[in-house]
Amino acid sequence: MTSTHQTEPTLSLVDASRLHGEGPQAVRALGPVSLDIFPGELVAIMGPSGSGKSTLLSLAGALDRPTEGKVLIEGRDLADLSLAELAALRRRVIGFVFQDLNLLPGLTALENVALPLELDGSPLEETRTRALEELERVGLKDLAHRFPDNLSGGEQQRVAIARAFVGPRHLLLADEPTGALDSVTGEAVMRLLKSQCARGRTVVLVTHDAAHAAWADRVLFLRDGHIVDETVAIDSTGATQHGLPGQVQQNPAQHSQPQPLSPV
Ligand SMILES: Nc1ncnc2c1ncn2[C@@H]1O[C@H](COP(=O)(O)OP(=O)(O)OP(=O)(O)O)[C@@H](O)[C@H]1O
Ligand SMILES: [Mg+2]
Numbered sequence: 001m002t003s004t005h006q007t008e009p010t011l012s013l014v015d016a017s018r019l020h021g022e023g024p025q026a027v028r029a030l031g032p033v034s035l036d037i038f039p040g041e042l043v044a045i046m047g048p049s050g051s052g053k054s055t056l057l058s059l060a061g062a063l064d065r066p067t068e069g070k071v072l073i074e075g076r077d078l079a080d081l082s083l084a085e086l087a088a089l090r091r092r093v094i095g096f097v098f099q100d101l102n103l104l105p106g107l108t109a110l111e112n113v114a115l116p117l118e119l120d121g122s123p124l125e126e127t128r129t130r131a132l133e134e135l136e137r138v139g140l141k142d143l144a145h146r147f148p149d150n151l152s153g154g155e156q157q158r159v160a161i162a163r164a165f166v167g168p169r170h171l172l173l174a175d176e177p178t179g180a181l182d183s184v185t186g187e188a189v190m191r192l193l194k195s196q197c198a199r200g201r202t203v204v205l206v207t208h209d210a211a212h213a214a215w216a217d218r219v220l221f222l223r224d225g226h227i228v229d230e231t232v233a234i235d236s237t238g239a240t241q242h243g244l245p246g247q248v249q250q251n252p253a254q255h256s257q258p259q260p261l262s263p264v
Contacts, residue, residue, distance in 0.1 A: 008075050009036040010171050010202040011060050016069035017225075018055050029055040030225040032069055037204060039170075042197045044213040045206045047222030053206040054175055056222070060204060061094050061173045062086045073171070091120045095164025097174040102160035103148040109135060110144040113163045120167070134162040138192055154185035161192060165201060172196070174205035178212050190215040 017031030030052035037043050045053050058064040059071050062078050071078045073093060078086065095116075103112045114131035118124075135141050138158040148156050157177055164172045172193070178186035190212050193203045197217075205216075213219045221229040 007039055009072070010039050010041075010074060011035075011037040011204065012070075012072040012075075013056070013059065013066075014070040014072070016059055016066040016071055018052075018059060018064065019067040028225050030059070031066070033225070033227055034069075035220065035227065037202060039202055040197050040200050041218065042194055042203045042216045043205070044216035044219045045204065045222060046208065046210075046213055046219055051222040052225040053222055055225075057096075057173045057175050057204065057206060061096055062089055088120075091116055092168050093171055095166075095169045095172045097157065097160045097164050097172060097177045099176040099179040103156055103163075105148050108145050108147055109140060109151065109159045109162075112148070112159055113166050116163065116169070117167050122167070130167055131162070134166045135159070137165075138162045152185070153181050154188060157181065157185075157189050158192060161189070161196070165196060170201045172201065172203045172205075174203065176206050176208065178207060178209060183211070186212055 013031075013033050013035050015032040015034055017033070018029045020027045020029055033052075033056065045056060047053055055064070059066050060073075062071070062073070062081075065071075065079070073089060078089075081089065103109075104115070107115065110128070110131050113134055114127040117127035117130060122130075132141060132144060135144050138161055140155060140158055140162065143151060143155060148159070151159065160177070161172070161174075164174075174193070177193075178189050181189065186209065193205065194215050197203055205212075207213050217233050219231040220227050221231075
């Protein structure tokens with residue numbers, strides 16, 4: 001794949017498809033789709049219901065396997081990994097944030113954030129320290145001992161983001177993380193995600209909200225399982241380049257390169 005980037009992509013899809021069922025009855029949920037997402041990028045995915053957004057995130061997060069094509073995380077083809085290696089990848093590299101059911105209600109914010117580290121066998125004291133650091137980063141250190149029920153929706157999402165990034169994890173896949181939030185809280189979550197990217201972490205998020213997508217370096221538009229358009233931030237003034245109707249790029253990842261962060 002052509003690229004001006006010196007670094008390896010965090011995430012690559014190479015002609016990846018996901019079909020459900022077989023033969024003429026098969027439903028094509030996605031693809032074939034090819035894309036590269038690089039360290040520090042915030043990429044938004046938009047598209048109508050049923051266009052394949054969640055399918056793409058599931059493939060990217062090793063929760064599902066492509067029927068055809070490849071998914072690579074930091075250059076490693078997921079098809080080559082054992083189940084144990086895939087599980088380790090989800091504990092150490094990839095974090096998920098979903099619209100609902102993000103947190104375990106019986107655990108405090110701190111315990112929720114520490115969970116992936118505990119599952120990975122880190123010593124108790126270390127999990128606590130790192131979980132607190134991550135909660136501090138999202139501005140919730142003081143609420144670390146609260147249970148999810150005693151946190152606002154926005155605070156719960158910030159805990160979920162802290163959990164998704166705790167320890168060495170640095171690829172966050174978020175499926176409508178702002179869907180249940182009011183616009184001000186949703187914007188605060190987007191600002192937080194953007195600041196995580198400024199630290200070199202990578203975020204791919206599905207959103208239906210154009211105002212939230214405007215925080216992204218790139219917006220990919222899906223329709224019927226295909227990337228039909230892409231919007232890329234092109235300069236430091238925040239101006240963006242839009243693919244116009246009729247100028248649909250067949251493989252946008254090969255044409256458009258992400259640019260340095262621009263203020264939004
Ligand atoms: N297990 C399955 N069996 C058959 N079809 C499926 C299955 N899972 C998903 N699909 C189909 O694949 C397509 C893409 O689904 P997906 O969940 O990725 O859409 P989406 O863009 O996330 O939609 P939404 O915005 O509603 O969440 C849809 O047409 C869906 O019905
Ligand atoms: Mg979905």
